[in-house]
Amino acid sequence: MIAKQYEKVNETLYSETLANGLQVFVLPKTGFTKTFVTFTTKFGSLDNHYRISEGEDILVPDGIAHFLEHKMFAEPDGDVFTKFAANGASANAFTSFDRTAYLFSCTDHLYENLDILLDFVQNPYFTQANVDKERGIIDQEIAMYQDNPDWRLYFELLAALFVQSPMNIDIIGTSATIAQITPQSLYDCYHAFYHSSNMCLFAIGAIEPQAFFDRIKLNQARKTFPPKPDLIRIIPEEPEHVAKPWRQIELPVSEPKCLIGFKELHNERLEGIELLKRECALQIMFQLLFAPSSTIYQTLYSEQLIHSNFSSSITVKNDLTYSMMGGDTPDPDKLVARIFELVEQYFDSTADRLGFERMKRKAIGAFVRMFNSPSAIASQFTAYHFQNSDFFELLAAYETVNFDESLEIVRNHLNHKRHAVCVVRDGVNKNGMG
Amino acid sequence: MENSLFQVAMFGKLRVHVLATEQFKTTTLSLYAGVPLREQTVTPVSLIAHIMRRVNARYPRPELFKQKLEELYGAIFAVDVDKRGTYQVVDVTMDVIADEYVANDSEKSLLSEALRFLMDCIAYPAVDKHGFIAQYVTEEKRTIEQKLLAVKNDKAQYAAKRCIETICESHPYRFSAQGILEQLEHWDGANLADFYHRWLEEAIFDLFVVGNTDMEQVLHLLANVESGMFKATEKKMNDYKIATPFSSSKQEKNVEERMDVGQGKLNVGLTTSISSVHADYPIFQVYNGVLGGFAHSKLFTTVREKHSLAYYASSRPVDGVLGMYMIQAGIDVSKKDQALKIIREQLEEMRAGNISELELQQTKALLINSYRALADSPYELVSYGFRQRFTGSNKLPVQWLDIIKHVTVADIRRVAQTVAIDTIYFLRDGGESNDSQTV
Numbered sequence: 001m002i003a004k005q006y007e008k009v010n011e012t013l014y015s016e017t018l019a020n021g022l023q024v025f026v027l028p029k030t031g032f033t034k035t036f037v038t039f040t041t042k043f044g045s046l047d048n049h050y051r052i053s054e055g056e057d058i059l060v061p062d063g064i065a066h067f068l069e070h071k072m073f074a075e076p077d078g079d080v081f082t083k084f085a086a087n088g089a090s091a092n093a094f095t096s097f098d099r100t101a102y103l104f105s106c107t108d109h110l111y112e113n114l115d116i117l118l119d120f121v122q123n124p125y126f127t128q129a130n131v132d133k134e135r136g137i138i139d140q141e142i143a144m145y146q147d148n149p150d151w152r153l154y155f156e157l158l159a160a161l162f163v164q165s166p167m168n169i170d171i172i173g174t175s176a177t178i179a180q181i182t183p184q185s186l187y188d189c190y191h192a193f194y195h196s197s198n199m200c201l202f203a204i205g206a207i208e209p210q211a212f213f214d215r216i217k218l219n220q221a222r223k224t225f226p227p228k229p230d231l232i233r234i235i236p237e238e239p240e241h242v243a244k245p246w247r248q249i250e251l252p253v254s255e256p257k258c259l260i261g262f263k264e265l266h267n268e269r270l271e272g273i274e275l276l277k278r279e280c281a282l283q284i285m286f287q288l289l290f291a292p293s294s295t296i297y298q299t300l301y302s303e304q305l306i307h308s309n310f311s312s313s314i315t316v317k318n319d320l321t322y323s324m325m326g327g328d329t330p331d332p333d334k335l336v337a338r339i340f341e342l343v344e345q346y347f348d349s350t351a352d353r354l355g356f357e358r359m360k361r362k363a364i365g366a367f368v369r370m371f372n373s374p375s376a377i378a379s380q381f382t383a384y385h386f387q388n389s390d391f392f393e394l395l396a397a398y399e400t401v402n403f404d405e406s407l408e409i410v411r412n413h414l415n416h417k418r419h420a421v422c423v424v425r426d427g428v429n430k431n432g433m434g
Numbered sequence: 435m436e437n438s439l440f441q442v443a444m445f446g447k448l449r450v451h452v453l454a455t456e457q458f459k460t461t462t463l464s465l466y467a468g469v470p471l472r473e474q475t476v477t478p479v480s481l482i483a484h485i486m487r488r489v490n491a492r493y494p495r496p497e498l499f500k501q502k503l504e505e506l507y508g509a510i511f512a513v514d515v516d517k518r519g520t521y522q523v524v525d526v527t528m529d530v531i532a533d534e535y536v537a538n539d540s541e542k543s544l545l546s547e548a549l550r551f552l553m554d555c556i557a558y559p560a561v562d563k564h565g566f567i568a569q570y571v572t573e574e575k576r577t578i579e580q581k582l583l584a585v586k587n588d589k590a591q592y593a594a595k596r597c598i599e600t601i602c603e604s605h606p607y608r609f610s611a612q613g614i615l616e617q618l619e620h621w622d623g624a625n626l627a628d629f630y631h632r633w634l635e636e637a638i639f640d641l642f643v644v645g646n647t648d649m650e651q652v653l654h655l656l657a658n659v660e661s662g663m664f665k666a667t668e669k670k671m672n673d674y675k676i677a678t679p680f681s682s683s684k685q686e687k688n689v690e691e692r693m694d695v696g697q698g699k700l701n702v703g704l705t706t707s708i709s710s711v712h713a714d715y716p717i718f719q720v721y722n723g724v725l726g727g728f729a730h731s732k733l734f735t736t737v738r739e740k741h742s743l744a745y746y747a748s749s750r751p752v753d754g755v756l757g758m759y760m761i762q763a764g765i766d767v768s769k770k771d772q773a774l775k776i777i778r779e780q781l782e783e784m785r786a787g788n789i790s791e792l793e794l795q796q797t798k799a800l801l802i803n804s805y806r807a808l809a810d811s812p813y814e815l816v817s818y819g820f821r822q823r824f825t826g827s828n829k830l831p832v833q834w835l836d837i838i839k840h841v842t843v844a845d846i847r848r849v850a851q852t853v854a855i856d857t858i859y860f861l862r863d864g865g866e867s868n869d870s871q872t873v
Contacts, residue, residue: 033807085730089800205810
């Protein structure tokens with residue numbers, strides 16, 4: 001068990017890699033009543049093309065990682081939610097582009113719940129009948145998202161940005177793609193991606209670290225694990241240009257929704273502190289450009305081009321960065337044009353060094369505040385861990401970035417040639433608005 | 435065990451509630467201001483809250499206002515307007531990093547700065563010689579209009595709202611806490627300034643503080659920043675008056691509306707005489723847990739797991755005081771009758787007391803878990819504190835869970851007899867023929 005101190009936030013993180021390859025992290029929180037445990041595999045919607053050692057290339061149906069997540073909860077002796085509930089634990093799971101997480105929180109019976117979590121995720125049980133039944137449920141989940149304009153806007157924009165990368169497919173798939181999923185295809189994915197060496201367990205809350213590690217080891221010692229599969233992910237080459245610069249869909253909305261996206265491929269793969277520094281630089285610059293305190297935001301607000309739901313986001317991955325900005329607007333074309341003009345004006349104006357320091361403070365405050373939220377810490381830590389970065393180093397990274405370098409980075413990122421726009425409009429042009 | 439979660443003291447007509455703890459890395463401040471929910475005042479209250487969110491007298495431009503918050507290590511500042519029973523409550527929340535975690539160059543602590551900022555927003559709005567500044571009145575009228583219209587974008591939210599409007603045909607709860615669209619045009623800087631003073635006069639104020647501080651320090655800081663607006667008046671101290679819960683209409687109301695959607699939204703609106711001030715309310719919470727509050731509940735296991743009809747199928751209290759309760763499911767439009775039949779069967783199971791020991795035990799365990807977990811979130815603690823204040827209860831979380839532990843199937847069965855369907859609302863495909871009409 002290794003203990004790592006993070007003095008600035010007054011926290012200690014304990015970690016250990018078990019014999020079967022599983023990495024375990026524990027962050028005890030003094031004074032807290034609740035414990036939050038996540039068990040995550042590095043398998044998401046992006047991992048749709050792979051082979052095992054010399055075997056054939058396998059291209060899986062869209063939405064299989066998410067389908068597998070749903071079906072993990074089935075056990076021969078019934079539903080896992082029931083077992084958690086009996087121990088007062090509230091359980092959940094989610095699937096993203098690059099990971100699938102299973103989690104519970106509880107204020108009692110921690111070890112019983114820990115066993116339930118480890119046991120159900122390490123024991124797949126797929127039958128034709130339970131797979132068929134799940135399709136009806138996921139079909140309704142898909143239908144729900146199809147009617148959700150913000151969800152559609154987000155995924156349609158990604159589809160407009162990405163040409164080859166599976167970033168351009170919806171995490172949950174479509175009715176047609178999930179129809180192709182069989183118990184065998186689920187088992188294949190499970191054996192390829194749910195090996196302990198591809199997984200990470202993170203626990204935070206009212207925990208005694210040594211006892212917790214002991215309990216996990218005891219659980220794992222009861223099971224046998226196959227050798228680590230020689231997993232090769234097949235990743236297509238993504239070009240610099242975007243797939244489609246303008247995309248529009250029709251849905252019942254009160255006003256158009258508009259989102260602008262930028263894609264930037266990294267020259268070299270970024271990991272560790274380098275990845276964090278880039279993220280910090282871009283986060284601060286995006287705040288300076290688009291936060292409610294910015295000239296751009298207040299100008300767009302006064303010009304009645306945006307509402308209070310205008311927002312921006314930046315995502316830095318190992319191999320690429322993408323960002324988005326937008327919200328509800330009466331006039332998407334004008335909004336896009338104005339954003340480009342105002343961003344240019346910002347780049348031409350005098351250096352906003354004071355603003356930079358202010359935004360750094362804001363970012364540091366947000367980081368410290370996150371320690372009040374164990375669920376956020378668990379999710380963030382694992383996301384960064386799978387990118388070979390340490391989430392807790394973010395604070396140090398914020399302290400190293402400066403204005404001039406950050407300005408250069410954001411200027412490069414917001415390159416007109418690599419952007420796409422997605423718009424959701426009302427299908428029926430009732431009020432004849434232009 | 436202490437006999438209350440928050441320490442309480444009066445500061446003029448402001449009731450101050452402090453929970454001193456070192457558990458968190460922030461200090462959370464919430465100022466609640468409640469007035470009766472009325473057709474004539476719901477709109478200006480919302481408008482004031484919206485303007486308060488953007489400017490005050492010390493920071494009369496939105497950029498400056500936001501920059502000040504950023505300087506305070508990105509203090510959270512949020513203004514919410516909400517309905518509770520027969521009241522409209524504005525809640526101004528701030529959350530600042532505890533001083534020990536940041537290098538603060540100022541002599542003033544982040545807590546004292548935050549408290550000043552919060553009080554300024556209430557006591558010193560940005561005004562000019564005409565009243566509230568016209569630009570912000572105009573902009574926030576537009577924001578409210580946009581919010582009211584945008585409800586239809588989220589279909590589940592829209593269906594719930596329409597169902598509530600149908601239940602509350604003649605009750606002020608049918609109004610959105612954000613205001614009434616048709617009344618926005620009536621308000622300008624001048625009449626809003628007049629209204630603001632009446633609102634201050636009438637509102638019931640409560641301040642909640644959770645963090646590494648204590649009552650003495652909070653009262654001391656308040657004395658330094660406060661303008662005199664909370665001076666105790668001659669009038670009797672205001673308290674929230676709790677309304678009687680709805681009684682269900684004799685006949686079930688059926689509403690079906692169309693929009694250009696793929697998935698149908700089925701909302702069943704129910705009423706119960708067990709309101710959140712009723713002694714049986716903890717039993718009602720167990721009732722809700724068994725019926726549809728969790729993933730082991732009857733609705734989830736039948737509508738979703740057994741019949742694969744829905745991704746979500748659940749129940750929740752809409753307004754505890756009014757005894758308003760709702761079941762919701764997103765289903766294929768052709769499956770409405772089947773889903774409704776299953777929902778009715780589950781309600782019948784509850785009335786018949788067909789509840790297994792396991793269902794009861796799981797539900798209690800999860801409710802107990804959520805009451806215990808309250809203690810880990812400053813926001814949850816504040817919201818629990820206000821709920822207690824609003825309903826005039828002084829039960830501690832541990833006392834709630836003690837009652838919950840002892841609930842029996844017979845208790846639930848008794849409570850189940852008070853639950854009745856009021857409205858069945860269905861949003862389905864087909865678009866156009868209908869748009870939302872206000873009831």
